[in-house]
Amino acid sequence: MHELSIAEAIAHKVRERAGGRSVSAVAIRVGHFRQAVPDALQFCWTMVTDGTGLEGCRLEIEQVPATVRCLDCDTVTTLDVPILVCGSCGESNVTLLTGEEFMVVSLEILEV
Ligand SMILES: [Zn+2]
Known part of the structure; x- marks a missing residue:
């Protein structure tokens, strides 16, 4: 499953950054183009963290819409489907502005 590899x-990344500290929440940013279904991602997150040091850690998902800028008419379009075309003139002469993000934004570390 795609979401499983994302969750892993x-x-x-969280283990790397936390360096052994307890993490209560993780905020991530996922671009629309990553095609990650939030519910499925939450489910996989629970699965991969269950029984580990990250068990019970909350996952906060921020979804970033996919946007492109048209090189012909300079219109910025938000894409509903992952097809690179301009929403104004229909040309495919576009550059991707956002939508491919996949990053851990912040960790909430438990102070002990
Ligand atoms: Zn255009």
């Missing part, structure tokens, strides 16, 4: 990647 997040857990890996």
Whole structure:
């Protein structure tokens, strides 16, 4: 499952950053183009963290819409489907502005 590999990647990054400290919440940013379903991602997150040091850690998902800028008419379009076309003139001469993000934004560390 696609979300499973994303969840594993997040857990890996979180462990790296936390350096053994307890983490109560993780905020991530995922671009629309990543095609990650939030519910499925939450489910996978629970699965990969269950029984580990990250068990019970909350996952906060911020979804970033996919936007493109048209090189012909300079219109910025928010894409509903992952097809790179301009919403104004229909040309595919566009550059991707956002939508491919996948990053851990912040960690909430439990002070002990
Ligand atoms: Zn255009």
